[in-house]
Structure formats: C-alpha cells, structure tokens
Amino acid sequence: MIDMTEACTTTAELLAQVSDDQLTAATPCRDMDLGALIAHVGGLALAFEAAARKDFGPLTDTPPTMEGGVDDGWRQAYPSRLAALAQAWRDPAAWQGMSRAGGVDFPAELGGMIALTEVVVHGWDVAVSAGLRYDVPVDVLNVVLPHVAAFAEQGPVEGLFAAPVPVPGDAPVLHRVLGLTGRDPSWPAG
Secondary structure, X not given: OOOOHHHHHHHHXXXXXXXXXXXOOEOOOOOOEHHHHHHHHHHHHHHHXXXXXXXXXXXXXXXXXXXXXXXXXXXXXXXXXXXXXXXXXXXXXXXXXXXXXXXXXXXXXXXXXXXXXXXXXXXXXXXXXXXXXXXXXXXXXXXXXXXXXXXXXXXXXXXXXXXXXXXOOOOOHHHHHHHHOOOOOXXXXX
16 A cells, blocks of 8 residues: 555645646646646546546546546546545555556556555646646656656557656666656756
C-alpha cells in the first residue's frame, strides 16, 4: 500500500494556482493544452477512485479522453476528486485482487501505481506549463521511479508514455522519472 495523499495534495494545490488565461497554454503532453490536461487529471481522479473501490461501470470502462476543456466548477471539483482518489487508495482492499480503468483490467496494485504515477507526472506537466514550482516529495518519486522504469523497458505505451528521453543517471529523481515517461525535464513552456 502506498499513501497518495501528498502527491494528490501537491497536484491539487497546483490546480488552484492556474489562471483562466493559462488554460490554452501548451503542455509537454502532445495534443493537449493546459485546460485539456487539467480536465484529464479531473477525469483520471474519478476513474482511479472507482478502480480502487472496484466500482466498475462507465468511469472504469471508458478510455480516457485527451480532448475538451475543464468542467464548470473545476477549481473546487478537481481538488476534491484528487482528495477522494487518495482516500480510496488508503483502503487495503483497493490494492488487492483485480481492478479496471480505461477499459483495461489489471492487478489492483498495478492500478494504484498507475494512478500515483499519473498524478505525479501530470502534476509536473501542469506546473511546467503554468510556470509554477513543483515540489513532489522524493520518497514519492522513489516509489514511482521503478514503476516507470519497468514500463520504459517495454517501449512506448500508447496514451501513457512516449519513448524515453535520455537523462543522466545522476540527475534528480524527478528528472529520471520524467525522462522515462518520454518527457524532457527541461521542457520550456510556450
């Protein structure tokens, strides 16, 4: 079991700092502006909360969308969704058995790691796109690093990770995580 509270709180705090005029900003996520990326975070929070609870249905059976903008009231709704996501994965049962998100079945513990990785990596995406500081705890990054390394060994994963970007082995843990997910840690906004 991994506590996602800090990662979810950090990303939720970033969302509160994004201004309306930044929603059309470019992001490291190809084909998504910042508004679409934030909407994706709001959607994945719902889907992976349902996955933790094994509440299968439309939230877990529908592939994620990478298009569209934020929902009305997103500034309150999305941080609440992230808090609910973290709370759902605090239940030991969330990590046991099989689960599903995006229409894909997987071992529940893998689903928990995917959820955490999505929150951490997309938190950085939001921060760098909006010019905000991103301080994810190193202990969280140390949990995410072997997870993304295992995925990177398999090659790009459509809709999840692009081909790894070379990053020095002695780079900060965040940079190594980002590189393994196909992101350039020095990506410039705009």
